[in-house]
Amino acid sequence: MRSLILFLQQVNVEQKLKEAPDNEYQIGVLIGSFVPFIVLIGIAYALYYRAKKKEQNLK
Known part of the structure; x- marks a missing residue:
């Protein structure tokens, strides 16, 4: 199903x-x-920023 949606949304720029x-x-x-x-x-x-900030708060 997902590949069908991606195929339909594909645009030829x-x-x-x-x-x-x-x-x-x-x-x-x-x-x-x-x-x-x-x-x-x-x-x-x-x-990434959220995970890095969370990691710093655990230390």
């Missing part, structure tokens, strides 16, 4: 850039394709 009506749309597509990675990095950093 190159195709969207080729069909873009103008430069603003291209910039929006690029930013939109990087947002999930930025969010994941932020979550990973928050979890």
